[in-house]
Amino acid sequence: RKEVEQDPGPFNVPEGATVAFNCTYSNSASQSFFWYRQDCRKEPKLLMSVYSSGNEDGRFTAQLNRASQYISLLIRDSKLSDSATYLCVVAPPALIFGKGTTLSVSS
Amino acid sequence: NAGVTQTPKFQVLKTGQSMTLQCAQDMNHEYMSWYRQDPGMGLRLIHYSVGAGITDQGEVPNGYNVSRSTTEDFPLRLLSAAPSQTSVYFCASSSGTGLEAFFGQGTRLTVV
Numbered sequence: 001r002k003e004v005e006q007d008p009g010p011f012n013v014p015e016g017a018t019v020a021f022n023c024t025y026s027n028s029a030s031q032s033f034f035w036y037r038q039d040c041r042k043e044p045k046l047l048m049s050v051y052s053s054g055n056e057d058g059r060f061t062a063q064l065n066r067a068s069q070y071i072s073l074l075i076r077d078s079k080l081s082d083s084a085t086y087l088c089v090v091a092p093p094a095l096i097f098g099k100g101t102t103l104s105v106s107s
Numbered sequence: 108n109a110g111v112t113q114t115p116k117f118q119v120l121k122t123g124q125s126m127t128l129q130c131a132q133d134m135n136h137e138y139m140s141w142y143r144q145d146p147g148m149g150l151r152l153i154h155y156s157v158g159a160g161i162t163d164q165g166e167v168p169n170g171y172n173v174s175r176s177t178t179e180d181f182p183l184r185l186l187s188a189a190p191s192q193t194s195v196y197f198c199a200s201s202s203g204t205g206l207e208a209f210f211g212q213g214t215r216l217t218v219v
Contacts, residue, residue: 031205032205043210044150044197044210045210049207087150091204091205092204093155093157093163094140094152094155094204095140095152095199096152097142097149097150097151099148099149
């Protein structure tokens with residue numbers, strides 16, 4: 001079983017849609033959780049950290065359920081510029097990445 | 108700030124050749140790591156280091172060596188290149204384990 005598993009996607013949504021990505025992790029000792037974004041053939045970049053209390057950054061909301069070992073990312077009012085691959089990441093000691101979920105937003 | 112710099116950006120090797128992928132960071136980060144990314148496989152950890160002189164294996168270490176003689180540099184050596192090592196390689200650094208990682212732009216390696 002892979003340490004971090006994500007919805008395989010791809011997700012194809014129209015502009016303005018709300019989309020949710022899910023992720024589960026297997027190591028109950030994991031302490032840090034993130035969502036990274038990767039544009040085609042580019043390096044991954046941090047989108048947001050994920051906290052147990054849940055956190056929001058503009059149109060993006062991340063949730064963590066430690067008991068279920070489940071992480072989610074909600075994107076509201078999708079923009080064309082949100083088209084990318086979203087990577088679920090857990091740590092430590094190293095950052096372990098899920099395979100990613102591809103989002104395509106169309107006009 | 109340069110951040111994390113990887114060289115070269117592109118490389119073609121013949122099977123059996125050896126080479127070193129360079130990674131340097133100017134943020135005084137203790138933690139550095141190497142990943143490879145293949146289609147449909149996501150980023151897989153090759154080796155990582157929590158400080159100068161300390162390295163450890165990740166998920167896919169076979170065929171690769173690393174060393175960490177300085178805080179700034181973390182080179183990845185391919186001992187005898189194989190076609191299965193064709194991939195995009197990313198180096199990353201962070202100020203600590205479990206903290207935000209900053210990535211280099213990647214090295215696209217083809218082994219023929």
